[in-house]
Amino acid sequence: MRSRSEEDYLKAIYSLSIKGSSTSTNEIAKALTMKASSVTDMLKKLADKKWVNYIKYKGVTLTKEGKQIALQIIRKHRLWETFLVTNLNFKWDEVHDIAEQLEHIDSIELINRLDKHLGFPKFDPHGDPIPDKNGKIQDLRKSQPLSDLKKGDKGIIIGVVDGTSIFLRYLDNEGLNLGTEIHVAEIFDFDFSYKLKINNKFLTVSERVSKNLLIQF
Amino acid sequence: MRSRSEEDYLKAIYSLSIKGSSTSTNEIAKALTMKASSVTDMLKKLADKKWVNYIKYKGVTLTKEGKQIALQIIRKHRLWETFLVTNLNFKWDEVHDIAEQLEHIDSIELINRLDKHLGFPKFDPHGDPIPDKNGKIQDLRKSQPLSDLKKGDKGIIIGVVDGTSIFLRYLDNEGLNLGTEIHVAEIFDFDFSYKLKINNKFLTVSERVSKNLLIQF
DNA sequence: ACTTTTTTTTAGTCTAGTCTAAATTAGTTT
DNA sequence: AAACTAATTTAGACTAGACTAAAAAAAAGT
Numbered sequence: 001m002r003s004r005s006e007e008d009y010l011k012a013i014y015s016l017s018i019k020g021s022s023t024s025t026n027e028i029a030k031a032l033t034m035k036a037s038s039v040t041d042m043l044k045k046l047a048d049k050k051w052v053n054y055i056k057y058k059g060v061t062l063t064k065e066g067k068q069i070a071l072q073i074i075r076k077h078r079l080w081e082t083f084l085v086t087n088l089n090f091k092w093d094e095v096h097d098i099a100e101q102l103e104h105i106d107s108i109e110l111i112n113r114l115d116k117h118l119g120f121p122k123f124d125p126h127g128d129p130i131p132d133k134n135g136k137i138q139d140l141r142k143s144q145p146l147s148d149l150k151k152g153d154k155g156i157i158i159g160v161v162d163g164t165s166i167f168l169r170y171l172d173n174e175g176l177n178l179g180t181e182i183h184v185a186e187i188f189d190f191d192f193s194y195k196l197k198i199n200n201k202f203l204t205v206s207e208r209v210s211k212n213l214l215i216q217f
Numbered sequence: 218m219r220s221r222s223e224e225d226y227l228k229a230i231y232s233l234s235i236k237g238s239s240t241s242t243n244e245i246a247k248a249l250t251m252k253a254s255s256v257t258d259m260l261k262k263l264a265d266k267k268w269v270n271y272i273k274y275k276g277v278t279l280t281k282e283g284k285q286i287a288l289q290i291i292r293k294h295r296l297w298e299t300f301l302v303t304n305l306n307f308k309w310d311e312v313h314d315i316a317e318q319l320e321h322i323d324s325i326e327l328i329n330r331l332d333k334h335l336g337f338p339k340f341d342p343h344g345d346p347i348p349d350k351n352g353k354i355q356d357l358r359k360s361q362p363l364s365d366l367k368k369g370d371k372g373i374i375i376g377v378v379d380g381t382s383i384f385l386r387y388l389d390n391e392g393l394n395l396g397t398e399i400h401v402a403e404i405f406d407f408d409f410s411y412k413l414k415i416n417n418k419f420l421t422v423s424e425r426v427s428k429n430l431l432i433q434f
Numbered sequence: 435a436c437t438t439t440t441t442t443t444t445a446g447t448c449t450a451g452t453c454t455a456a457a458t459t460a461g462t463t464t
Numbered sequence: 465a466a467a468c469t470a471a472t473t474t475a476g477a478c479t480a481g482a483c484t485a486a487a488a489a490a491a492a493g494t
Contacts, residue, residue: 005451025472038452040473043449057459057472088330098324105318135370222481242442255482257443262480272440274489 014070078124093168127159155215231287288352295341310385344376372432
């Protein structure tokens with residue numbers, strides 16, 4: 001059995017090792033808002049359980065088993081987020097904290113049935129890929145920021161680069177939801193803002209927004 | 218904030234006070250498979266938080282606030298059970314352990330939306346009433362055990378008296394699901410077994426079963 | 435009413451997971 | 465390479481929530 005705390009650490013280590021391979025004590029501490037000394041303690045426990053490779057002062061990596069556990073937690077998190085948005089009509093910026101709790105519910109059968117119920121989605125409402133029951137992640141969906149599109153291009157919104165709450169709320173307000181089809185009507189050279197055509201209405205967004213919105217390739 | 222442990226105690230005390238009003242330390246210990254000394258410790262903490270009225274050696278009752286909390290946990294438990302059975306196709310005997318975890322997820326918004334999604338059900342798959350968001354419980358559904366019916370009577374299965382796993386599995390196997398309409402074709406005097414007509418098929422059940430099945434009035 | 439049994443509480447111990455403060459190691463600068 | 469700085473670990477303390485064993489109170493039996 002795994003404690004909730006152990007799962008939080010494994011997930012954090014996984015996320016941090018996406019960029020570089022090895023992760024430092026301080027990085028983990030910051031990610032979990034804990035003190036470095038607490039992290040050291042836990043890393044020893046995780047190493048005893050063979051979920052991480054840990055060498056004093058040298059940082060930490062996940063073992064195969066540790067990575068598999070992390071992927072299953074991420075799978076649960078993203079499936080629950082999908083459920084909350086598509087079945088319970090939550091906005092995509094409201095679901096994170098609830099999914100953070102639901103991801104620790106312990107039942108493989110539950111999560112496989114939820115997966116089926118949702119139609120085996122490959123991406124969550126933020127556009128992040130959902131690992132399958134074996135931990136396999138679909139090749140990243142081909143996408144580019146809106147700012148790479150040219151006048152006349154079309155595409156579908158499939159995610160965001162920076163998922164902060166304020167930004168997601170803005171998108172929601174403007175009707176820029178996941179799955180919305182957009183059409184670049186105009187690009188204004190002087191400030192690189194984009195005039196979009198969406199369902200026969202026009203909307204102009206700033207350069208900043210255009211760099212943050214991911215459009216299906 | 219409440220810990221999972223505190224919630225488990227409040228729920229147990231609520232369930233035990235359905236019959237008698239006051240509950241003893243030993244009863245709680247047995248219900249939670251803990252030692253009496255652990256229960257005493259926790260009762261003091263719950264009393265400090267004004268969730269129970271506790272007098273040494275004299276047993277314990279819930280305060281208004283404590284009862285309200287217990288009802289909300291029961292509400293969550295039963296709504297999740299309903300979700301698992303009606304949306305994810307679990308059998309009614311498979312859902313208890315999972316609901317036991319889900320009932321501690323902390324989000325009022327989540328549970329209200331789940332309630333709406335399920336169509337504001339008044340009873341869970343076991344036939345137990347679901348408290349509403351104010352903790353109100355609908356008057357118990359009028360029901361009687363099958364053993365009270367006479368030859369020729371009709372009714373709908375709405376619950377069970379004893380919800381042990383073996384029994385529920387038996388029912389499932391025989392096609393005796395919640396909501397199934399039954400018709401008493403014959404009662405055999407020599408052993409009080411019941412011959413039922415269900416969707417034009419016949420099925421005989423023992424006296425024991427007939428006392429355990431609740432039929433809508 | 436006195437003794438025995440049962441129930442409940444107290445006192446002290448243990449573990450997981452956090453913290454602070456001090457010590458150690460690694461990295462960087464001169 | 466010595467000295468300083470930053471990162472990491474160690475040592476020791478704390479809390480919640482469980483436990484065991486012993487003491488105290490209540491209930492039951494004679």
